[in-house]
Amino acid sequence: MQRLAKPPIHPSVCCLRYWTSNIFIHRYSVSKDTMSNEIDALAELKALVKLLQSNVDRIETATKAASLEFPSLRTTFSPQSEAARQLPDVAEASSEIVAAASQLIAAVRPPPLTVFSTGLSFHIPSSLRVAVEVHVAEFLRDAGSGGAHVKDIAKPTNVDPYKLARILRILATHYIFVEVAPDVFANNRISSCLDSGKSVATLVAHPEQRYDGTSGITALLGHFGDEAFKASAYLSDVMTDPATSHNYEANKTAHSKAFNTNLDMFSWFETPGNEYRGTRFGHGMNGSRASMPANAIVEGFDWKGLKEGAVVVDVGGGVGSQCLVLAENFSHLRFVVQDRAPVVLEGEKFWGINNPDYLSSGKVKLQPYNFMEQEQPVKNADVFIVRTILHDWANQFCIKILRNLRKAATPNTRLLVVDNIISYACKEEAAKDIPGAAMPLPPAPLLANWGPASSMSYLADIQMLSCHNGQERTATQLRDLLSETGWKLVEVRRATSFGLALHNAIAVPV
Ligand SMILES: C[S@@+](CC[C@H](N)C(=O)[O-])C[C@H]1O[C@@H](n2cnc3c(N)ncnc32)[C@H](O)[C@@H]1O
Numbered sequence: 001m002q003r004l005a006k007p008p009i010h011p012s013v014c015c016l017r018y019w020t021s022n023i024f025i026h027r028y029s030v031s032k033d034t035m036s037n038e039i040d041a042l043a044e045l046k047a048l049v050k051l052l053q054s055n056v057d058r059i060e061t062a063t064k065a066a067s068l069e070f071p072s073l074r075t076t077f078s079p080q081s082e083a084a085r086q087l088p089d090v091a092e093a094s095s096e097i098v099a100a101a102s103q104l105i106a107a108v109r110p111p112p113l114t115v116f117s118t119g120l121s122f123h124i125p126s127s128l129r130v131a132v133e134v135h136v137a138e139f140l141r142d143a144g145s146g147g148a149h150v151k152d153i154a155k156p157t158n159v160d161p162y163k164l165a166r167i168l169r170i171l172a173t174h175y176i177f178v179e180v181a182p183d184v185f186a187n188n189r190i191s192s193c194l195d196s197g198k199s200v201a202t203l204v205a206h207p208e209q210r211y212d213g214t215s216g217i218t219a220l221l222g223h224f225g226d227e228a229f230k231a232s233a234y235l236s237d238v239m240t241d242p243a244t245s246h247n248y249e250a251n252k253t254a255h256s257k258a259f260n261t262n263l264d265m266f267s268w269f270e271t272p273g274n275e276y277r278g279t280r281f282g283h284g285m286n287g288s289r290a291s292m293p294a295n296a297i298v299e300g301f302d303w304k305g306l307k308e309g310a311v312v313v314d315v316g317g318g319v320g321s322q323c324l325v326l327a328e329n330f331s332h333l334r335f336v337v338q339d340r341a342p343v344v345l346e347g348e349k350f351w352g353i354n355n356p357d358y359l360s361s362g363k364v365k366l367q368p369y370n371f372m373e374q375e376q377p378v379k380n381a382d383v384f385i386v387r388t389i390l391h392d393w394a395n396q397f398c399i400k401i402l403r404n405l406r407k408a409a410t411p412n413t414r415l416l417v418v419d420n421i422i423s424y425a426c427k428e429e430a431a432k433d434i435p436g437a438a439m440p441l442p443p444a445p446l447l448a449n450w451g452p453a454s455s456m457s458y459l460a461d462i463q464m465l466s467c468h469n470g471q472e473r474t475a476t477q478l479r480d481l482l483s484e485t486g487w488k489l490v491e492v493r494r495a496t497s498f499g500l501a502l503h504n505a506i507a508v509p510v
Contacts, residue, residue, distance in 0.1 A: 041107065044107065044445050045104065045107060045108070047444070047445055048100045048101075048103055048104045048107070048445065049100075049104070051096055051097075051100040051443065051446070052097055052100050052101060052104075055093035055094075055096045055097045055100070056093075056097070058089055058090075058093040059084075059089075059090050059093045059094070061089075062084075062087050062089035062090050062093070063084045063087070063090065066084070066087055068083050068084040068087070069084060070084045070085075070090070071084060071085070071189060072189065073175065073188050073189045073190065074145070074178075074188060074189065075189055076187065076189065076192045077189050077190070077192040077193045077195075079290070086293055094453075095442070095450055095453040095454075096442060096443070096446070096453070098452055098453040099442060099446045099447065099450050099451045099452060099453040100446060102451055102452040102453075103445070103446060103447070103451060122229070122233075123170065124170065124171070124174055125224060125225055125229055126225065126229065127167045127168075127170050127171055128171060128176065128221060128225060129221065129222070129224075129225030129226070129229075130159075130164070130167045131167060131168065131171060131176075131177070131191075131194065132194055132218050132221050132222065132225070133157070134153070134154070134157045134159055134164065135156065135157065135200045135203050135204070136153055136164075136168065136177070136185070136191070136194070137187055137191050137192060137193075137194035137195040137196075138195050138196060138197075138198060138199065138200050138203060139152075139153050139156065139200050140153070140177075140185065140186055140187040140191070141187065141192075141195055143186060143187075144186070145180070145186055146180065146184075146186065147178070147180045147181070147184045147185050147186030147187075148184065148185065148186075149183055149184050150162075150164050150165040150168065150183045150184070150185060151183075153168075153185065156200045156201070156204050157204065161183075165183050168185045171191070172185065175188070175190055176188075176190045176191045176194075177190075177191040178191075193217055193290075194217065194218060194221070196210065196211070196214040196215070196217070196218045197213075197214060197215075198210065198214070208276070211279070211280060211283035212283075212349070212353070213353055214283065214287075215286070215287055215289075215290050216283045216284055216285070216286035216287025216288070216289070216290070216321075217287045217290050218287070219280045219281075219282075219283035219284040219286075219287050220283075220284035220285075220287035220288060221284075221287075222280050222284065223277070223280055223281050223284045224463075226277065227255060227259075227265065227277060227281075227467065228255075228463050228466065228467055230255075230258040230259070231253065231254040231255035231257075231258045231259075231466040231467050232254060232462070232463075232466045233254075233258065234254040234255075234257040234258045234466075235254040235462070235465070235466050237254070237257060238252070238253065238254045238257050244257075247469070248394035248395075248396065248469045249264075249394075249469060250264035250265070250392075250393065250394070250397065250468050250469055250470075251263055251264045251267075252469065253265070253465075253466065253467060253468060253469050254465075254466040254467070255268075255466060255467045255468070256268075264468065265467050265468060266278075266340065266392075269281060269342075270340070270342055275342070278342055278343070279346055282318055282319050282343050282346045282347075282350075283319075283346075285318040285319070285321065285388075286318070286319060286321040286350070288388070289321055289325075292495070292501070292502060293495070295325075295329075296495055296502065296504075297322045297325050297326060297387075297418070297504075298325060298326070298329050299493070300416065300418060300493050300495075300504030301383065301414070301416050301493075301504060301506065303326065303329070303330045303333065304330070306330075306332070306333060306382050306383070307332075307382070308332045309332070309333075309334060310332070310333050310334070310382035310383070311333075311334050311335075311336065311378065311380055311381050311382050311383075312326065312333055312334070312335050312336070312381070312382060312383045312385065313335075313336045313338060313378045313381045313383070313384050313385065314335065314336070314337045314338065314385045314387065315338050315369075315371060315376075315384055315385065315386050315389065315401075315405065316338065316339055316371060316386065316387075316389040317337040317338060317339055317385065317387070318337075318339055318343060318347070319337075319339075319343065319346050319347040319349075319350035319351075320335075320337035320347050320350060320351060320364065320366065321350070322385065322387055322418075323335040323337050323364060324350075324351075324354055324355065324358075327355070327358055327363060327364060328355075334362075334363055334364075334365075335358075335363065335364045335365070336364075336365045336366075336367050336378055336381075337364065337365070337366050337367065338367045338368075338369035338371075338378075339366075339368070339369065340368065340369075340370060341368040344366045344367070344368045347366045348366060351364065351366070371389075371400075371401050371404060372397070372400065372401075375404060375407070375408070376404050376405055376407065376408035377408075378408060379408050379410075380410065381408065381409070381410075381413050382412065382413060382414065383413070383414045383415075383416055384405050384408075384409070384413065384414075384415050384416070385416045385418065386401070386405075386415070386416070386417050386418070387416075387417075387418035387419070387502070388418065388419055388502065389401065389419075390402075390417060390419055390470075390473070390478075390481070391419050391420060391460070391461075391464050391470050391471060391472050391473070392464060392468045392470040393468065393469075393470050394468075394469050394470060394471065395481060398481055398485075399481070399484060399485055402415075402481070402482065402485035402486075402487060403485045403486065406485055406486035406487060406509060409509045410509075411509060413509060414506060414507070414508060415482075415487055415506070415507040415508070415509075416504060416505070416506055416507075417478065417482075417504075417505040417506075417507065418502050418503070418504050418505075419472065419473070419478075419502060419503065419505070420456075420457040420460050420461070420472040420473075420501075420502060420503070421437070421439075421457075421472075421473065421474065421475050421478065421492065421494075421503045421505065422449075422454075422457050422458065422461060422472045422473065422474055423439045423448070423449045423454075423474060424448070424449065424474070425447055425448065425449045425451075426448050426449075427441070427448045428448075428474075434475055434479060434489055434490075434491070434492055435490070435491045435492070436491055436492035436493055436494055437475035437476075437479075437489075437492045439494070454501075456501075457472055457501070458472075460472055475489075475492055475505070478505055482507050483510075486509060486510060487507040487508065487509060487510065488507055488508050488509075488510045489505055489506075489507045490506055490507060490508055491505070491506045492504070492505050492506075493505075493506070
């Protein structure tokens with residue numbers, strides 16, 4: 001029993017021995033307290049497993065009722081074949097499964113392993129970026145389930161096959177690609193998302209056009225794996241440096257430190273040598289649509305209720321991907337897409353590919369506009385959309401953007417803010433006076449904010465912090481920001497989608 005008195009061996013000395021030693025202590029020192037802890041822990045594990053089972057049953061019932069097949073990981077991704085996931089019951093059951101499975105893993109895995117593997121998990125996005133740059137998914141498109149040998153996959157881009165095999169293996173270990181035989185890899189549903197639809201030969205011959213006409217998914221991953229990843233590596237440095245720790249300027253960020261610039265990220269995109277990054281970012285914003293239900297913007301507002309010829313202004317609208325969806329669904333509306341001048345040029349290409357008639361008929365107008373420096377030029381807007389704009393900026397800058405819009409608003413103008421609306425990771429008093437703002441609570445013992453089922457919102461929050469000193473906001477924070485600038489938040493329409501769910505917040509002038 002003397003061993004029980006020994007302090008546990010510190011994990012930094014040897015985590016495996018630490019665990020062996022602790023298991024020993026646990027087995028042989030069964031006090032009343034540890035006993036009840038063990039029982040609670042087991043009860044929680046069982047509750048989590050029960051949640052997994054009941055939600056799989058729920059998916060089966062919902063998909064059968066709708067005569068839809070739940071997509072298998074072994075099949076190829078396409079937006080159409082994801083239809084089952086859009087069923088509200090399936091979406092909610094999937095969220096519960098992700099939250100329960102993640103909590104189960106956290107509960108059963110030795111904590112040192114959890115912190116070490118979390119601490120090293122940055123190798124996964126860097127490996128993902130290698131796979132995208134080497135066009136692996138496109139190469140494997142025609143290889144089918146038999147896959148291709150890594151020596152062949154490596155050839156078109158002339159990378160080292162032995163290194164590439166290791167990259168693909170860590171991804172396969174995280175369910176992106178499958179290693180079907182030693183050093184032979186095939187696409188699965190997740191890796192096939194990385195397929196831009198172009199041939200490897202075209203991608204290698206014309207790298208400057210690689211994102212043109214694509215879904216934008218690879219462009220978004222390019223932005224994540226380059227600017228955002230490098231910025232994030234400096235987050236701790238800027239947060240602990242007294243010169244930057246309390247600063248909220250958009251040019252005093254982890255990104256500006258990583259790239260040694262005194263410019264905010266959007267201005268930096270326009271500097272010599274970074275233009276391709278700016279273009280990639282524009283395509284990437286289009287790619288963010290892929291993680292949302294196609295009709296999210298359609299259901300986010302009563303577009304049908306607007307009068308014939310009503311003017312919708314998408315402020316910082318990027319290339320105009322949201323207005324394209326709206327234009328295709330609502331023929332009675334007119335659109336103005338505003339953004340920085342270089343983005344507007346990209347927008348012209350985007351509309352040229354997708355629907356040139358909208359531009360030539362005047363239904364859609366692209367307008368260079370800088371919301372930090374210029375007064376809002378459209379004074380008869382029925383709706384101003386700011387989609388994933390406010391989250392790019394700290395409050396002091398959002399106030400400027402929102403006041404500018406308020407000044408240009410008529411009494412009937414509506415403001416549609418589309419952004420992540422986050423919750424605390426514990427229970428909170430919801431903003432009860434805002435219809436739709438309360439986030440539905442998951443069943444016990446899941447985390448009140450749905451844990452990793454909603455992790456995209458919190459990852460986005462840190463992405464905004466690293467790149468812009470921006471932030472995702474709670475409904476209450478958004479309400480307060482709006483009320484400071486002459487807007488009243490009247491309704492939140494929460495997306496029912498799973499994962500990256502941007503929500504629609506509707507405000508009226510006061
Ligand atoms: C996160 S993206 C969102 C794009 C689009 N609203 C969407 O949801 O896909 C932010 C956009 O704000 C634009 N932007 C940044 N600073 C701006 C400024 N000062 N004036 C106008 N647009 C700006 C960027 O060029 C970019 O297109």
